[in-house]
Amino acid sequence: MKVYYGHCQAIYGSPQDKRDVEMLKKLGFEVVNPSDDKHVQIAKNMKANGEPSSRVMGYFESLVDECDAVAFRALPDGAVPAGVAKEIERAADKGKPVIELPSCVSRRVLTVEQTREYLKEVGQR
Numbered sequence: 001m002k003v004y005y006g007h008c009q010a011i012y013g014s015p016q017d018k019r020d021v022e023m024l025k026k027l028g029f030e031v032v033n034p035s036d037d038k039h040v041q042i043a044k045n046m047k048a049n050g051e052p053s054s055r056v057m058g059y060f061e062s063l064v065d066e067c068d069a070v071a072f073r074a075l076p077d078g079a080v081p082a083g084v085a086k087e088i089e090r091a092a093d094k095g096k097p098v099i100e101l102p103s104c105v106s107r108r109v110l111t112v113e114q115t116r117e118y119l120k121e122v123g124q125r
Contacts, residue, residue: 003029003099004064006072006087012040016073020101024071032063039063057086064090069097076103 003024011017012035024031033039039060046056060083064070070091074080080088091098110118 001029001069002032002067003069003071004032004067004087004091005034006064006070006084007035008073008075008081008084009035011035011073020071020073023101029069029071032067034060034063057083060087061090064096065094067091067096069099071099071101073101074103 005020005024007017007020017033017035021031021033042059043056046059047053064087070087072080072084072088074084088098
């Protein structure tokens with residue numbers, strides 16, 4: 001199963017990019033990564049040839065079309081960059097699964113004491 005990995009250009013080639021791709025591969029996906037050199041070069045050539053940004057985005061949307069699903073990473077504050085949003089929308093419009101990759105998990109983990117307090121609040125203890 002092929003998955004398109006949508007993420008902000010700011011993390012292209014970063015350790016986070018590499019971790020995400022590795023995780024998706026471990027889950028059994030063949031990953032189509034827009035930050036791979038071939039895709040970056042195609043986009044650069046399109047821009048250099050005066051192609052409008054909508055055509056460049058169309059190239060990436062065509063990659064989404066070739067995949068079975070989209071996995072994406074939001075920004076640290078939870079926002080989704082415009083291009084990634086278009087890729088998500090494209091997949092959703094075609095009925096393809098969209099998976100948000102987890103972020104800031106360590107900040108969401110409760111201590112034992114916090115967990116006990118939460119359970120009290122919801123009437124479980």
